[in-house]
Amino acid sequence: MNTVCVKINGVDYNLKGEEREQYLYKVAEYVDKKMQALMEGNRKLSPSSAAILTALNVVDDFMKCDRAYQELCDEIELMEKEVRGIKEENDLLKGQLLQIEHLSQKLRDELEEAKDKQSTEAQESVERLNLELKATQDKAEQYLGENLKLKADNKELKFQLQSAKYKLIDVQNKLLENQISLARARQDLKST
Numbered sequence: 747m748n749t750v751c752v753k754i755n756g757v758d759y760n761l762k763g764e765e766r767e768q769y770l771y772k773v774a775e776y777v778d779k780k781m782q783a784l785m786e787g788n789r790k791l792s793p794s795s796a797a798i799l800t801a802l803n804v805v806d807d808f809m810k811c812d813r814a815y816q817e818l819c820d821e822i823e824l825m826e827k828e829v830r831g832i833k834e835e836n837d838l839l840k841g842q843l844l845q846i847e848h849l850s851q852k853l854r855d856e857l858e859e860a861k862d863k864q865s866t867e868a869q870e871s872v873e874r875l876n877l878e879l880k881a882t883q884d885k886a887e888q889y890l891g892e893n894l895k896l897k898a899d900n901k902e903l904k905f906q907l908q909s910a911k912y913k914l915i916d917v918q919n920k921l922l923e924n925q926i927s928l929a930r931a932r933q934d935l936k937s938t
Contacts, residue, residue, distance in 0.1 A: 754778045754934070755785070755793060761930070773926045780804060780927075794935070801931035808924035815917040822910045829903045836896045839889055846886045853879045 749762045752774035761770045781800040785791055791799070857875045 750774075752778075754930075755781045755796065759930075759934075763926070765926075773923055773930065776923060777804070777927050777930055797931060797934050801928065801935065804924055804927040804931055808921060808928060811917055811920045811924060815914065815921060818910055818914045818917060822907065822914065825903055825907045825910060829900065829907065832896055832900045832903065836893065836900065839893050839896065843886065843889050843893065846882055846889065850879065850882045850886065853882060 747762055747764060748767050748770060749760055750767050750770045752759050752761055752771060754774055754777055759774070761774060763770050777800060780803055781796050784796050784799050784803070785793075853875050857872060857879065
């Protein structure tokens, strides 16, 4: 357990916590700045009134961070659903592409067989197969284009998801800081 001596509103306090000393100093500095700002704005405030107003401001900050945290969680959940949907659609397109490639290979094989035959019927079959092959290749190119677009969308959603996770971590850190500040303020109130 770490213990540090901090000064809040000109009074020394010993803080104990599991967190690093640097973090404990940062928490105390946050509370001190809030309290100093209040007292500078209204010089008639008593230290106990300033402590109560500081506690109210810290709780307000905490509640705003909590609301932002909830909004980020909701946004992340929506993004994850979108990513799952895109993955499912991507898998479906991959399956369709494999079917098209299989059909294309089958048509090529039939075309080779038809080339071996020298009859008029074989020539008509070759022309029909060439048209089907061209149509199939066009369709395959279309699916490949859609697949590339989905991959790009998927990559963007992953980036957005990662950004949202970093924001969430930041909000969690602020929430923890605010909870510590609130605990300190309560302790200060009990002390006075």
